[in-house]
Amino acid sequence: MQITPYHAKYFAFELTKRSSSDSLQKLASSLLDAQVDLNPHQVEAALFAFHSPLSKGAILADEVGLGKTIEAGLVISQKWAERKRKILVIVPSNLRKQWNQELLDKFYLSSLILETPSFNQEIKKGNLNPFNQNEIIICSYHFARAKDVYIKNIPWDLVVIDEAHRLRNVYKPSNKIATAVKNAVAHAPKMLLTATPLQNSLLELYGLVSIIDDYTFGDLKSYKNQFARLANENDFHNLKERLKPICIRTLRRQVLEYVKYTNRMAITQEFVPSPDEQRLYDLVSAYLQRENLFALPPGQRQLMTLILRKLLASSTFAISGTLDALAIKLENIVTTKGRQEDIEQIVSQDFESYDEIKDEWEDAEEENQPVTETKEELYTPEEIKNIKKEINDLKGFQYLARSITRNSKGEVLLTALKKGFAEIERLGGNKKAIIFTESTRTQEYLNSILENTEHKDRIVLFNGSNNDQKSKEIYKKWIERHLGTDRITGSKSADKRAAIVDYFRDEAVILIATEAAAEGINLQFCSLVVNYDLPWNPQRIEQRIGRCHRYGQKFDVVVVNFLNKSNAADQRVYQLLKEKFKLFDGIFGASDEVLGSIESGVNFEKRIAQIYQHCRTSGEIQSLFDQLQKELEEQIEDRMKDARNNLLENFDEEVHEKLRVNLQESKEYLSKYEYWLWEITKHYLEPYADFAIDEHSFILRENPFVDEKIHPGPYKLGKNIDDVNIYRVGHPLAQRIIEKTKSLSLVVQELAFNYSDSIKKINILESLIAKSGWLSVINLTINSFETEDQILLCSVTDEGTELDIEQCKRLFSLPASKSPLLGGDSGVGSHVKNLINQIAQKQQAEILQMNAVRNAGFFDTEMEKLDRWAEDVKSSMEIELKELDKEIKCRKTEAKKILNLEEKVTAHRQIKEMEKKRNTMRLNLYQTQDDVDNRKERLIDEIEARLKQKIEKAELFTVRWKLI
Numbered sequence: 035m036q037i038t039p040y041h042a043k044y045f046a047f048e049l050t051k052r053s054s055s056d057s058l059q060k061l062a063s064s065l066l067d068a069q070v071d072l073n074p075h076q077v078e079a080a081l082f083a084f085h086s087p088l089s090k091g092a093i094l095a096d097e098v099g100l101g102k103t104i105e106a107g108l109v110i111s112q113k114w115a116e117r118k119r120k121i122l123v124i125v126p127s128n129l130r131k132q133w134n135q136e137l138l139d140k141f142y143l144s145s146l147i148l149e150t151p152s153f154n155q156e157i158k159k160g161n162l163n164p165f166n167q168n169e170i171i172i173c174s175y176h177f178a179r180a181k182d183v184y185i186k187n188i189p190w191d192l193v194v195i196d197e198a199h200r201l202r203n204v205y206k207p208s209n210k211i212a213t214a215v216k217n218a219v220a221h222a223p224k225m226l227l228t229a230t231p232l233q234n235s236l237l238e239l240y241g242l243v244s245i246i247d248d249y250t251f252g253d254l255k256s257y258k259n260q261f262a263r264l265a266n267e268n269d270f271h272n273l274k275e276r277l278k279p280i281c282i283r284t285l286r287r288q289v290l291e292y293v294k295y296t297n298r299m300a301i302t303q304e305f306v307p308s309p310d311e312q313r314l315y316d317l318v319s320a321y322l323q324r325e326n327l328f329a330l331p332p333g334q335r336q337l338m339t340l341i342l343r344k345l346l347a348s349s350t351f352a353i354s355g356t357l358d359a360l361a362i363k364l365e366n367i368v369t370t371k372g373r374q375e376d377i378e379q380i381v382s383q384d385f386e387s388y389d390e391i392k393d394e395w396e397d398a399e400e401e402n403q404p405v406t407e408t409k410e411e412l413y414t415p416e417e418i419k420n421i422k423k424e425i426n427d428l429k430g431f432q433y434l435a436r437s438i439t440r441n442s443k444g445e446v447l448l449t450a451l452k453k454g455f456a457e458i459e460r461l462g463g464n465k466k467a468i469i470f471t472e473s474t475r476t477q478e479y480l481n482s483i484l485e486n487t488e489h490k491d492r493i494v495l496f497n498g499s500n501n502d503q504k505s506k507e508i509y510k511k512w513i514e515r516h517l518g519t520d521r522i523t524g525s526k527s528a529d530k531r532a533a534i535v536d537y538f539r540d541e542a543v544i545l546i547a548t549e550a551a552a553e554g555i556n557l558q559f560c561s562l563v564v565n566y567d568l569p570w571n572p573q574r575i576e577q578r579i580g581r582c583h584r585y586g587q588k589f590d591v592v593v594v595n596f597l598n599k600s601n602a603a604d605q606r607v608y609q610l611l612k613e614k615f616k617l618f619d620g621i622f623g624a625s626d627e628v629l630g631s632i633e634s635g636v637n638f639e640k641r642i643a644q645i646y647q648h649c650r651t652s653g654e655i656q657s658l659f660d661q662l663q664k665e666l667e668e669q670i671e672d673r674m675k676d677a678r679n680n681l682l683e684n685f686d687e688e689v690h691e692k693l694r695v696n697l698q699e700s701k702e703y704l705s706k707y708e709y710w711l712w713e714i715t716k717h718y719l720e721p722y723a724d725f726a727i728d729e730h731s732f733i734l735r736e737n738p739f740v741d742e743k744i745h746p747g748p749y750k751l752g753k754n755i756d757d758v759n760i761y762r763v764g765h766p767l768a769q770r771i772i773e774k775t776k777s778l779s780l781v782v783q784e785l786a787f788n789y790s791d792s793i794k795k796i797n798i799l800e801s802l803i804a805k806s807g808w809l810s811v812i813n814l815t816i817n818s819f820e821t822e823d824q825i826l827l828c829s830v831t832d833e834g835t836e837l838d839i840e841q842c843k844r845l846f847s848l849p850a851s852k853s854p855l856l857g858g859d860s861g862v863g864s865h866v867k868n869l870i871n872q873i874a875q876k877q878q879a880e881i882l883q884m885n886a887v888r889n890a891g892f893f894d895t896e897m898e899k900l901d902r903w904a905e906d907v908k909s910s911m912e913i914e915l916k917e918l919d920k921e922i923k924c925r926k927t928e929a930k931k932i933l934n935l936e937e938k939v940t941a942h943r944q945i946k947e948m949e950k951k952r953n954t955m956r957l958n959l960y961q962t963q964d965d966v967d968n969r970k971e972r973l974i975d976e977i978e979a980r981l982k983q984k985i986e987k988a989e990l991f992t993v994r995w996k997l998i
Contacts, residue, residue: 036849038785039778040991042717044811044825044846045710046775047990049763051813051823052116054888056085058696062703064111066711067762068104069140069753071586072704073292074697075284076101080108081696082282083225086892087819088977091224091246093198095231095283100293101585102227103136106194109225110170111141115764118191119168122222124215125196127174128390128553128574133196134172135531135554138523142764145170149177163187175200179211182218190222198226201245202238205254216245231281236261236273243280249899250276252906259913260906276902279895289693296561297590298583300618301457302608303450304599305442311350312600314434318346318353321427323647328367328421329360329428331377337395338377340643341385344472347598348567349444352473354435355384361428364421367413384473386498387549395636443596444483447566451544454562454594463561463589466538468545470552470578472567480546480566494538496547496555500530509533518747520759531555552578558586564594570607571639572615579617593618602652606659607642614666638666711763712751718771731758739770780991782862784855787848787997796844799997806996807831808862809842810870810989814878817984819889824881828873829995830866836873845995855994862992870992882983896977900970911959918952 037045053060061080065072075096083092083105094102110121123145125133130147137143146152146169156164165171165184178185195201195215204212224246232238240257243250251257261273286295307315321327322339330338345352359380382388413421447469455465471477474497484493495502500509512533516522523529531554538545539559545551552574560582569575583591595618598604611617641662649655712730718738719725725732730751737744744767748758762768789799809829816822827842862870922945929941 036851037713037717038850038852039717039775039780040783040785040811040852040993041846041850042714042775043778043780043990045714046772047811047813047823047825049707049710049714049772050776051825052815052821054822054885055087055089055820056081056888058699059703061108061112062700062707063115063763064108064141065700066704066707067142067764068108068111069142069760070101070104070107071753072697072700073101073104073289073585074693074700075289075292076105076108077696077700078693079105079282079284080112083109084223086279086895088892088896089223089279091226091280093226093228093231093242093246093281095228095281097284097286098229099295099585100284100286100289102229103133103196104140106196106225106227107137107141107143110137110192110194111143111764113192114143114170120188120191121170121194122165122185122188122190122192122219123170123172123194123196124175124178124219125172126200127176128387128577129196130172130174132553132577135528137170138528139556142520142762143170144523144525145172148173148181153177153181175211175215178218179214182214185218186221190219193219193222193224194227195219195224195245196227198228198242198245199230199238201226202228202231202241204241204245205237212241231283239273239277243277246280247899249903250280252903253910255913256906256910259909276899279899292693292697293585296583296587298579298619299457299590299592300612301450301453301592301594302597303446303453303594304597305446306599307442308438308440310434310438311442314350314353314431314438315346315601317434318342318357318431319646321431323650326420328417328424329364329377334377336640336643336647337392338381339647340639341381341388341391343643343646344567344569345385347604348471348473349441349476349479350435350438351441351479352384352475354432355475356381357428357432357435359383361425361432364425364428368418368421368425384475386474387472390549395640441479443566443598444479446596447480447483448487450564450594450596454564454592457592458562458589461561461590461592463592464559465543466545466557466560467543467562467564468538468547468551468557468560468581469564469566470547470549472549472569474548476567477546477548484544484546489544492541492543494534494542494545496531496534496538496545496551498548498550500527500534505530505534508537512536518745520745520765549574552581555581556584556586557581558584558588561587561589561591562594563591564596566596568595568608568611569639570642571636572611572617575611575617602655603646603649603659606655610659610663610666614663707763708751711761711768714775715761715768715771718775730761732761734767739767742766742770744770782855782992782994783852784994784996785850785852787845787850787995789848789997792848794847796847798838798841799844799848802831802837802841802997804997805831805833806994807835807837808866808870808992809837809845809995810874810992812874813988813990814881815986815988816882816885817986818885818982819892822885826874826877828870828877830869830873834869836869839877845997874987878985878987882985885983893977897974900974904967904970908959908963911955915952915955915959918948918955922948922952 049063058077058081061077065077070076079094079096079102083089083094094105096102096105106123110123113121123133130149134145134147137145146167148156148164148171153164161167163184165181165188173181201209201212201215203209204216207213226242226245228242231242237254237258240251240254240261260269286293322342327335342353342356345356360377363377363380378388378392451467454467459465469480471480477495477497481493481495484490494508495505509530513522513529521532523532534545535555535557538557545557545560549569563579563582565575565578569578579591579593595608597608612619645655645658645662649658708730715732716725719732719734722736722738723732723734731749733748734744734746737746745759749761749767750758751761753760759765763772789796789803807830809827812826812828814824814826816824827837827839829837829842829845831837925941925945925948929938929945932938932941
């Protein structure tokens with residue numbers, strides 16, 4: 035199709051026009067840019083988040099596995115496109131990297147993870163508030179609490195809080211982290227993401243909703259009085275109505291029409307330790323159970339013990355290196371009489387996820403006790419003697435560990451892989467396996483085993499540094515292959531990760547990974563997960579399996595778990611993970627209710643660690659696990675199931691119909707946007723690029739914008755494309771083309787739209803063939819609650835017949851040729867101008883009326899909310915008065931029964947004091963009611979100020995047209 039500069043300018047304005055909050059068109063450019071397949075429930079949730087310009091946010095509560103991160107990503111992407119750049123994402127510490135990677139991979143949005151080192155680095159650079167960036171900020175809950183003063187001082191455009199159920203008890207004064215986070219972001223629009231908004235009590239809904247909007251409910255007392263019991267149908271209906279504008283939840287069963295899930299199934303690979311391995315385990319376990327240890331600092335004893343136990347269970351190679359380092363540390367104490375080695379540095383060299391686990395354990399505490407800094411200490415001769423004994427013990431353990439060159443667990447690895455590969459071959463999956471270990475030394479050991487098998491040269495490692503020789507070579511080749519494309523992000527660590535994943539997909543058979551691969555990478559092409567070392571935190575296990583068992587996986591996923599047949603505690607842990615958490619079987623794995631019941635999983639992990647630490651006999655182990663299992667069953671038992679179902683879920687028919695409409699509308703918008711973008715790109719780049727005839731791709735020969743770095747080479751419009759630059763609305767090249775096209779200054783010319791040669795049949799244009807007329811395109815901007823653009827298409831035939839808007843739009847779907855007006859008359863006659871002006875005024879009036887009606891709806895909704903809030907606050911005081919009245923009457927009745935005169939006088943004096951308090955409360959009630967009404971009035975004034983419409987009009991161009 036041959037378009038003119040007039041087409042291009044019209045298309046450019048359509049592509050960038052700002053739409054109302056409740057319009058699907060608002061998200062269209064973000065949907066086109068996002069590298070995700072379109073799922074209608076995600077579009078619905080993203081639209082819902084700020085469906086009203088007066089909305090302060092929403093709780094997105096889809097069941098687990100439905101892509102709440104993508105829903106949030108769409109909203110973040112839209113805010114970014116609107117040049118709203120103050121965006122904060124608060125997540126559990128172990129999800130920071132995953133968010134960072136997902137935003138980059140799926141939405142081309144770079145982000146900065148703020149933690150202590152990066153925060154301090156920013157301060158050193160002179161940025162006195164490191165949260166003040168023109169980049170998306172990601173931080174943990176714990177960090178947000180610690181730096182809440184800095185967060186308060188930023189005018190955030192959006193705050194996203196993931197796993198928000200952590201904040202649901204914010205109404206309790208003891209919940210310090212939740213309170214700090216709520217207060218820090220109180221001024222910002224917010225999105226809360228949680229699969230479990232309601233777990234144990236209806237008060238949790240009060241807590242979560244209060245973080246979004248303090249005016250949805252009154253105070254805690256009135257909420258308890260109205261909703262704590264849901265005594266009748268009216269109370270229930272009232273609560274549901276209040277939740278409706280602020281919380282949306284989609285169930286997996288409701289989207290099976292659009293999202294196909296595969297199954298997951300478990301294989302257990304048992305092993306029996308050799309006598310020497312068992313002896314090492316027993317010796318180190320007994321050492322860790324000692325009351326006093328000099329090698330482990332008291333403030334970190336519990337965490338360090340957990341990690342040493344995990345290394346011990348991983349391999350003799352993993353524990354050997356750490357035992358040696360601990361012995362050296364103690365030797366330094368003896369020789370220098372002071373502490374020299376940093377225990378954290380010793381452990382983290384092998385156990386990469388140490389920092390994250392440390393953060394998680396701190397996040398799980400309401401009050402975080404700072405770890406006491408290591409300082410020089412003086413030891414008594416008796417202590418030095420005990421330290422020397424501990425050194426000898428550690429060296430003995432280490433000597434034994436080094437003497438064990440073959441591990442029973444490692445010996446059965448090939449057996450496990452054969453079982454797993456046989457199963458996925460039966461299921462039709464690719465011969466690919468990811469093996470997870472918690473230790474980098476164990477990773478090296480497993481690599482050495484597999485390099486001497488049929489898998490030689492088809493193995494790749496993935497860890498926190500990816501600095502082994504093979505990874506360096508893979509990265510180098512990847513950079514060479516993608517040179518000049520957008521695949522290279524400029525972040526060396528992110529690009530290395532991408533290079534290794536690509537190598538695993540295209541060439542390798544086995545990926546041996548540490549916990550670094552459990553987040554932020556997608557491995558849908560692999561369907562065999564091997565847990566060589568099994569974490570005790572169910573959330574971490576779910577994350578691992580979720581790398582493969584996720585949306586887009588075409589085959590059932592097989593999960594192989596290694597199990598020590600001689601260890602009673604290991605057996606019981608596995609039983610809990612498999613049978614109670616249901617992590618390894620079924621379509622969905624662990625349910626959101628089950629995972630939600632243990633929140634971050636850290637407390638469960640701590641309980642397991644305590645059992646290992648304190649049990650010395652098999653009987654003790656069984657007894658404590660029985661107790662833990664009973665507690666878990668009570669936690670997992672879903673006492674609030676009926677309330678959650680009835681309050682937060684819509685009827686299937688209602689959901690299905692809405693999703694169908696969304697899917698259809700989204701596809702229509704995407705089709706239009708893709709068409710507009712492609713046409714203006716071809717038009718603008720014609721002198722600079724070669725375009726493929728049959729597909730949306732081109733090769734840029736020359737950069738038309740020398741002031742901006744734009745990659746040469748191949749570009750393609752679409753999703754999930756490799757080895758080319760993915761062309762999209764947000765790409766710098768597209769942005770410059772749109773910007774230049776919008777600024778075109780166009781004189782009045784004649785456009786001959788060619789319908790005769792078109793293969794399209796457009797019924798509404800048939801009557802215009804061989805006719806001509808005038809057409810003006812005008813951009814109308816309305817500022818009220820929000821800023822909105824509308825394109826006015828105003829046209830009349832030479833006979834004076836007005837064209838409807840759809841006819842004008844369809845004219846621009848045809849190719850056209852332009853030519854100067856006959857006789858050089860470039861002016862438009864006054865009669866035509868008047869007709870065009872009348873049409874513009876009519877279209878404007880209709881748009882303003884629609885805008886006013888929509889704003890009135892938003893206003894009414896907000897007023898209803900404020901009215902209910904005011905009633906709640908007033909009724910709370912009235913309830914208190916009634917309770918006091920009741921108590922006074924009760925006290926008077928009791929006083930009559932008192933026989934002792936002195937006691938009777940004292941009782942009446944107390945009653946008199948209570949009556950004074952009641953009188954004061956009555957006076958205060960009127961004052962409080964006035965205060966509430968005044969607050970409501972102030973809110974109305976704020977809304978009214980935003981309601982006033984400001985109109986701006988700009989003519990884009992006028993043409994004389996004819997249809998041939």
